[in-house]
Each structure stands twice: as structure tokens, then as C-alpha cells.
Amino acid sequence: MKSASNPRVVGVIRPSLYLKQPLLLFRKKVLELWQQISPRRAKIAVCLLGALIAAVDVAVPANIDVANFYFVLIVLVGWTRSFKWLWISTIGFILLTFAGISLGAPPIDRELIWVDWLNRSMTALALAVLAVPIHLLLRAIMERERAERALQESHDLLEKRVEERTSALAVVIEELQKENAIRIQAEGELRESESSLRELSLELLRAQDEERRHLGQELHDGVGQSLAGLKLNLHLVDQGIPTAGESTRKYVAECRELADDALSQVRTLSHLMFPPLLQALGLKSTMPWYVRGFEERSGVQTKLEMPQNLGRLPEHLELTLFRILQESLTNIHRHSGSRYAHVRLEFIEGAVVLQIKDKGKGIQDAASGVGLRSMQERAKELRGKVEISSGPEGTTVRATLPFRYASAAAS
Numbered sequence: 001m002k003s004a005s006n007p008r009v010v011g012v013i014r015p016s017l018y019l020k021q022p023l024l025l026f027r028k029k030v031l032e033l034w035q036q037i038s039p040r041r042a043k044i045a046v047c048l049l050g051a052l053i054a055a056v057d058v059a060v061p062a063n064i065d066v067a068n069f070y071f072v073l074i075v076l077v078g079w080t081r082s083f084k085w086l087w088i089s090t091i092g093f094i095l096l097t098f099a100g101i102s103l104g105a106p107p108i109d110r111e112l113i114w115v116d117w118l119n120r121s122m123t124a125l126a127l128a129v130l131a132v133p134i135h136l137l138l139r140a141i142m143e144r145e146r147a148e149r150a151l152q153e154s155h156d157l158l159e160k161r162v163e164e165r166t167s168a169l170a171v172v173i174e175e176l177q178k179e180n181a182i183r184i185q186a187e188g189e190l191r192e193s194e195s196s197l198r199e200l201s202l203e204l205l206r207a208q209d210e211e212r213r214h215l216g217q218e219l220h221d222g223v224g225q226s227l228a229g230l231k232l233n234l235h236l237v238d239q240g241i242p243t244a245g246e247s248t249r250k251y252v253a254e255c256r257e258l259a260d261d262a263l264s265q266v267r268t269l270s271h272l273m274f275p276p277l278l279q280a281l282g283l284k285s286t287m288p289w290y291v292r293g294f295e296e297r298s299g300v301q302t303k304l305e306m307p308q309n310l311g312r313l314p315e316h317l318e319l320t321l322f323r324i325l326q327e328s329l330t331n332i333h334r335h336s337g338s339r340y341a342h343v344r345l346e347f348i349e350g351a352v353v354l355q356i357k358d359k360g361k362g363i364q365d366a367a368s369g370v371g372l373r374s375m376q377e378r379a380k381e382l383r384g385k386v387e388i389s390s391g392p393e394g395t396t397v398r399a400t401l402p403f404r405y406a407s408a409a410a411s
Contacts (some may be wrong), residue, residue, distance in 0.1 A: 042079035042268065046089060049073055050096070057100030067097035067123045074130050078138050082353070086138065090131040094124040198377065275322075283318050283345070284310045287325065291343060298333040306345040313352070317401060318376045321345070321354050327371045328356040328397045336360025336395060347403070351384070354399045363390040 050073055057066040070093040077089045103118045232334045259297075278286040283306075291304045325343065332341050338360030346353050372388065375397070384401035 005162075018031055018231070028315070037079045039081045041078065043085065044074060044138075045078055046073055046080065046085075049076070050089070050093065054096045057096070058103050061106065067093070067100055067120065067127075070097065070123075070127055071130060074134060078134050081138065081142060085137065086131060086135055090127055093127050097124045098332060113223065142284060200381065219327045278318060278322055279315075282310075282312045283321060284312075286318075286322060287343070287345065290322070291329075292324065294329050298329075300329075300339055300341050302329070302341040302343060304343045306343075307347070310345075313403070317352070317382065317403065320382060320401065321352065321399070323378060324354055324375050324397070324399045325356065325377055331371060332356070332360065332395075335363070338394065348400075350402060351400050352403045354401075355396065357394060357396045359394040362392060363388070363395050 050070070053069045053073070055064060060066060073093060074086075074090060077086050080086070097120055101116060275286050275290065287306060288304060291302050293298065295302050312318075329341060329343075332338055336358050338358035340359050342355075342357045344353075344355045344357075346355075374388075376386045379399055379401060383400050384399065387398045387400070388395045389398075
């Protein structure tokens with residue numbers, strides 16, 4: 001069934017295919033010719049050829065219908081792209097058709113008969129009928145050209161706007177690139193300034209620690225030894241005073257007490273500036289000693305929690321933890337008004353955590369204190385952090401410092 005039906009379908013389709021391509025080719029040629037011939041040339045050609053055909057029509061015998069050539073001129077008038085020219089030419093060619101039979105030479109072998117006039121009338125009618133499709137075709141072509149011109153104008157306007165927007169966008173992009181470059185440069189300079197400032201701050205902290213160490217040793221070895229010698233000499237003087245000099249002995253006893261107080265304060269100050277226990281035994285002995293001394297000096301009840309078998313930590317880590325503890329407890333005594341403090345040292349996930357908590361009135365601005373900033377700078381030096389949370393129920397300082405051997409130190 002399929003083999004029987006296919007030839008019929010092909011036979012129906014093929015003629016349309018054979019006709020379509022020549023028509024498309026003819027249309028293409030006509031459009032090319034339409035674009036090549038200008039309206040001015042078409043008008044000149046119509047006038048010249050019309051005069052030529054009229055002259056030939058008058059010269060030949062009247063029964064010869066030369067007016068048929070006006071059909072070609074009707075088609076040529078379409079290239080003038082003017083409806084006015086089309087209908088004026090059509091009327092003119094119709095008049096010339098009848099003028100040719102009226103003014104032309106008489107026939108050679110006979111007179112003009114009604115058939116000759118009928119032929120001329122049919123020619124004139126055919127000219128008028130031919131002008132109608134030419135008019136319609138001309139209108140379609142002109143509308144198409146108008147649409148193409150409008151489309152081209154829109155395209156040109158769009159391209160112009162795109163170029164303007166592109167140029168404006170290029171200017172904006174260039175400005176943004178300049179601003180971005182300036183911002184990047186400013187950020188780089190700011191980072192360099194922050195890095196330099198942090199390094200300077202750390203250098204100051206290290207210099208401060210070193211100066212405290214040196215000053216503590218000087219107080220212990222120099223002033224402390226002098227006060228100890230003074231105390232011994234006062235004791236010898238007291239022993240050498242006779243019994244009769246009770247008033248003198250009393251003054252000497254008061255001097256001995258003052259020397260004891262001065263010696264005790266110098267030793268405490270030297271130990272606070274840089275405790276020898278920290279360098280000798282580490283945090284395991286230094287933290288309980290400092291907490292006991294803080295309780296005695298301030299009257300603030302302080303609870304300490306730390307691992308029982310705490311091992312030695314790196315020296316810089318122990319010093320940082322001690323300074324944070326020292327600064328936090330000093331702030332509790334001076335500013336919080338709390339009569340209770342809780343200190344806890346623990347190791348969590350590869351880090352050592354020191355937490356100091358009180359039940360005071362809190363901190364108004366946690367970023368304003370010099371001591372708080374020094375704690376944060378010390379923690380940043382070791383890639384750690386100090387978190388401060390404050391409220392009506394008290395303040396908590398939590399310092400977290402990374403430590404690779406935290407579990408070993410805890411055990």
C-alpha cells in the first residue's frame with residue numbers, strides 16, 4: 001500500500017516544487033532590478049519610450065495596433081515609485097491609443113472599420129486593467145520599503161544607543177576599576193598599618209614583660225637585699241641598746257616593723273611583676289600562689305579549678321595565661337565590686353582555655369580598657385582569642401589559646 005500511494009503524493013508535490021523555485025528566482029531578479037533602476041531614470045525612460053511609440057503609431061497605418069507596446073511602459077512606470085505617475089501615464093497612454101488610430105495613416109487596402117476601433121478600445125481597457133495590479137504591487141513594495149527604512153532607522157537608533165550606553169558603561173567601569181584600585185591600595189596600606197601597629201604593640205608587650213622581669217629582679221636582688229641588711233642592722237642595734245634606753249628601743253622596734261613591711265611589699269611587688277615560680281615551676285605552682293595572694297590582698301573570695309597533674313607548657317604560653325589571669329583579677333578588684341571570683345583552667349580540643357568569672361556590676365565598654373586590649377593582643381600573638389561577656393549578673397573573660405599537646409599537658 002505504501003509503494004502504491006507514494007508515487008501519487010510525489011506526483012502532486014513535484015509540480016509545485018518545480019514552479020516555486022522559478023517564481024522565487026524571478027522575484028529575486030525583479031527586486032534586484034527594482035533596486036538598480038532609480039525613479040528619475042524610470043521617468044525619463046517612460047517619457048522617451050512613450051514619445052517613440054506614439055510617433056511610430058502615428059506613422060504606421062491606423063489598422064496596425066502599435067499601442068500594445070504601452071503595456072511595457074505601464075510596467076516600467078512602476079519603477080517611478082509614484083502612484084501619480086502611474087495613473088497619469090495610464091490616462092496618457094489611453095489617449096495616445098485613440099490618437100494613434102485617429103491621426104495615423106489610413107490603411108493601404110481598405111478603410112477603417114468598427115473592428116479597428118474595437119481593438120483600440122480593448123487595448124485602452126487592458127491598459128487601465130493592467131494599471132490596477134501595478135498599483136497594488138507598487139503599494140506593497142513601497143510599504144515594504146517604508147517598513148525596511150523604519151526598521152533600519154530603529155536598528156541605527158538602537159546601535160547608536162548601544163554605542164552610547166557601551167561608552168558610558170566603559171567610562172563607569174574604568175572609574176570603578178580606578179576606585180577599586182584605590183580601595184585595594186588603601187586596604188593594603190591599612191593592613192600594613194594594622195600589622196605594623198600589632199607588631200609594635202607586641203613588641204611593647206614583650207618589652208614590658210622584659211622590663212618587669214628586670215625590675216622585679218632588681219627589686220628582689222637590690223632593694224630587697226638592702227632592706228634585709230637594714231633589718232639585720234636594726235636587730236643588732238636593738239640588741240646593743242642598754243636596758244635604760246627603753247624609748248630608743250621602742251623607736252628601733254618601729255623601724256624594724258617598717259623595714260619588715262617595706263621588705264614584704266618589695267618582695268610581693270617583685271613577684272607580681274615577674275614571679276620566679278612561673279619560670280621555675282610553671283602554672284601548676286604559680287596560679288595557686290597568685291590566687292592565694294590575691295585573696296589576702298583584696299579580700300575577694302576566689303575559687304581555682306585546674307588539672308591536678310598539669311604539666312609544663314611553653315614559656316610564652318604560660319606567660320600569656322598568667323598575664324591574662326593577673327589583668328582579669330586586677331579588674332575584678334578595682335572595677336567590678338564583686339566579692340567572689342571563679343578561675344578555671346582546662347584543655348578542650350587542642351586548646352588551653354582560661355576562664356575568669358565574677359558576680360560584679362559588669363563592664364560598660366569592653367573595648368575601652370587598655371588592659372583588655374593588651375589581653376587580646378597577647379592572645380592574637382598566639383593565634384588565640386579573648387572573649388568578654390558582661391551583664392548585670394557579672395563578667396566572664398574566656399581566653400582560648402591553641403596548643404598542639406593539650407591532652408599531654410592535661411595528663
